[in-house]
Amino acid sequence: MNDTVKVVLSGRMLVALLMGFSSGLPLLLTGSVLQAWMTDEGVDLGTIGLFALVGLPYTLKFLWAPVVDRYALPLLGRRRGWLLLTQLCLMLAIAALGWTHPAQHVLPVALAALLVTFFSASQDIVIDAYRREALADRELGLGASLYVNGYRIGMLLASGGGLILADFIPFPQVYQLMAIVMLIGIGTTLFAPEPVAAQGLPASLGEAVIHPFVDFFKHQHAWLILLFILLFKVGDIMASNMTIPFYLDIGFSKSEIGAVVKLFGFWATLAGGLLGGIVMLRAGIYRSLWGFGILQAVSTAGFALLALTGYSLPMLAAVIAFENLSGGMGTAAFVAFMASLTNRRFTATQYALLTSLMGIPRVIVAAPTGYMAEGLGWVGFFVFCTLIAIPGLLLLTRFRGWLGEAGRAD
Template structure:
């Protein structure tokens, strides 16, 4: 049902990592990761420093809607080809140039004097950023073979995390020494390598059967997907595979503080140490997928994700212990990084190359539903069950996704 590859390639791993395709995946991931927090944490800090009312700052979360609704205009990128660079590269360069200019525009705004103009500029950034995401996802799927999807997806996520770190951590540190306007100009300049990569990298091979009309670009991706055997089960799997991990993550910060860890301990161990563990997990997950394939990786990494969630229940029993906190966080971030790499590769493998932009945008939007709905009641559960029982329930919540693997990505399923 789902493409998988468990046969090792003849090309040495180091040569694959350093190949043109993987380098492009890494750079494009970085370009996609930079804009995200420029309209969230960095912008919030700027507005707070400028004395903007907290109510106004809170409403600015709505500028992130394009990330959730990107499937609405994704068919345009499947249907139309611009008269330069090709079907994917043409749109990608346009999105990147528009994104760079919108970040510059945002940096030239004055939050204290015209907060709603800032909101408009921030919306432009998220719209252009979401558009870049759509085309990058489509390009990556069409540029990489099924054998390369696992490693390519992990390097994309690696670059994405690095971009987020530069924008949030680097941006806030810089803002202590230079103006926020200059910070945004620097962040805009950091997107230039992605634009260079777009121009230099080859356009994916053209696939026959691409939509001839906009109506086809909207309808055909859905018709093609739902004509597959087990299509609904796969959608359920996409929603449930990381639901236990998502539920647990939504309440970890209150949990750490409730157990007695200081904010300094949480910042040092969870945010910094955990970040590098996530990158290691993402990278090692990509390497392992080369060896055992996407299907088996989903099984192994899914089990490790559930086990890592159970680690929080154990930490609730142990209590305040930096050693156990470090161990639990390292294991959780490592397994989550692996699981995310396999998850992203799995969704890419699901798409039909004629409609990559639309189908991947739909699947990635669907992936975000549990992040909102499943996280909403977690505070209620934690309050009434206690931390140990809450995290045990989060561990058990991983079972539906694991059971769906038997149909959606069987251990000995089809291989390429």
């Protein structure tokens, strides 16, 4: 137990938390905060909707990840050099976005927002690689949970804090303040230790592009792993996509949803991520994926129970607490699982590919959920979301031989 406490309180975990914060901060500055600003400025809804396209770098980041694996900058080392450069550029891009004028010229707004997402996605590439290389295998779960919690805190500060601030100061000043907050990430980069580089790093850009794919598909279960990544959280994603219409439909007010689902649920998710990371230190990734995956499925069934119960604030609070707690634990295990798959020679490229793949269900399977809820009814829909988690869990049985003992503390 003393070893567990030492790991939890180590500088490595503080770095994971602060780097997560730095990753999460920029995300909604080109999403909900920018949408609110453009709405205030009278920009039409069609144009605001098109701004979703500036998020493409988050999906396509694997295209330039090999550059990060192949080349090292002259200062601070292979990982921290790139991290400092992307964070400085990101800070300037956020400030530049605040200097634009949405009501007068939309194109400069789009270009500045695209620069923010590009440098934000680039920062994510390097941070993911840094975390994989700086942590021991058994620490990946806790490191992932603290990173994810830091990410969520950064998102909350940018979106919730940014929108609250915008009631008191102009949006351009909000963006300047958020640019200054990026100094937390820059300071973390300057003081964090550089991970030890793996042997046999790519000798050319071509090798950095091709070898990560070749290396990954040498794995006996490569295709099953990719299928598992697509399936593990699919039920959770489908259910989450319809929860707001569901809450409104059974009689909860917007204020009740905001207080219970968003604020109370946020802290439950943070607690789940931290608890999941600590459990993984003792149980390892394989057993944690099983346990947390089952809890995720059961928590989805809680929505079906809420649909049968109808309007009840205590029931809503119980369902949200359980769902967000188990969801936070499941996400921590899932992120740690993907990190454990990467070869330290190609960490940036392989992890960028896996996280891009992870985002596919969020777009594809979420699209028809409205029609499914209409056809099946709320109870039937959430029961279906619960059952569809089973194939992903069954795939885990194929991984027991090589994943079962990985990262487990004796």
